[in-house]
Amino acid sequence: xxxxxxxxxxxxxxxxxxxxxxxxxxxxxxxxxxxxxxxxxxxxxxxxxxxxxxxxxxxxxxxxxxxxxxxxxxxxxxxxxxxxxxxxxxxxxxxxxxxxxxxxxxxxxxxxxxxxxxxxxxxxxxxxxxxxxxxxxxxxxxxxxxxxxxxxxxxxxxxxxxxxxxxxxxxxxxxxxxx
Numbered sequence: 001x002x003x004x005x006x007x008x009x010x011x012x013x014x015x016x017x018x019x020x021x022x023x024x025x026x027x028x029x030x031x032x033x034x035x036x037x038x039x040x041x042x043x044x045x046x047x048x049x050x051x052x053x054x055x056x057x058x059x060x061x062x063x064x065x066x067x068x069x070x071x072x073x074x075x076x077x078x079x080x081x082x083x084x085x086x087x088x089x090x091x092x093x094x095x096x097x098x099x100x101x102x103x104x105x106x107x108x109x110x111x112x113x114x115x116x117x118x119x120x121x122x123x124x125x126x127x128x129x130x131x132x133x134x135x136x137x138x139x140x141x142x143x144x145x146x147x148x149x150x151x152x153x154x155x156x157x158x159x160x161x162x163x164x165x166x167x168x169x170x171x172x173x174x175x176x177x178x179x
Contacts, residue, residue, distance in 0.1 A: 006176075009167040016160045019141070026139035029132070038132045040124025043071045043110060058119045063098045067112050070121055073102040075112070087145055089125040089133070097122065 036042060058066070060078040067075045081090060081097045090097055090113050100112040113123040137146035141153040 004177075005167065005174075006171055009164065009171055012160055012164045012167070016157060016164050019157045020161060022138045026135040029135045030139075033128065033132065038126075038129050040110065040112075040126050040129060043073055043104065043124055044121070045070055045072065055117065055119050057116050058098075058114070060098065062119070063100055063114045063116065066114060066119060066121065067100050067102060071102075071112065071124070073104055073110055073112060075100040075102045077101045080116075081113075089130065090123055091145070091147070093122050 063078055064075040067073055077100070079099050079101075081099050082095055084091070084095060089111065090099070093113065094115065096116060098114045098116050100114065102110045102112055104110055108127065111125040112121055113125070114120065115122050133146055137143050140146070140149045140151070141157065142148045142151050
């Protein structure tokens with residue numbers, strides 16, 4: 001079986017090209033968006049540098065007051081989150097949390113997460129954050145949890161992309177055989 005270097009390069013290029021496209025699109029998305037807006041920091045009235053200390057657990061009404069006082073958002077509902085969910089927008093935070101579904105001045109939905117034992121906003125999640133999170137998952141090829149930058153698929157596709165690039169450069173300078 002005589003498989004030419006060009007055919008192998010084309011096959012690897014075809015396999016890798018979809019992920020290269022996703023890396024490029026997500027990279028462009030990251031470079032054109034400001035991370036402070038993705039994190040919802042633009043909704044905070046001021047960034048406080050207070051060291052958190054335990055207080056007695058706040059009520060739902062107190063959580064709503066914190067959102068009104070500390071952000072430019074209006075809370076609509078409050079729910080307590082006690083269980084970690086795979087790929088959730090509050091992942092990596094200590095539980096329990098209060099999730100306050102809120103709206104901004106243009107009626108866009110914004111979720112605010114408050115630690116009920118600290119009375120502190122720990123995360124703000126917007127549509128832009130969810131889109132960023134999706135793009136991040138595509139970029140690192142961790143489609144479920146969107147956290148593992150050392151996963152098997154990312155390693156394999158990175159190596160294949162490198163091989164494809166190197167063979168492409170070599171084949172560019174090698175004359176085509178007349179077969």
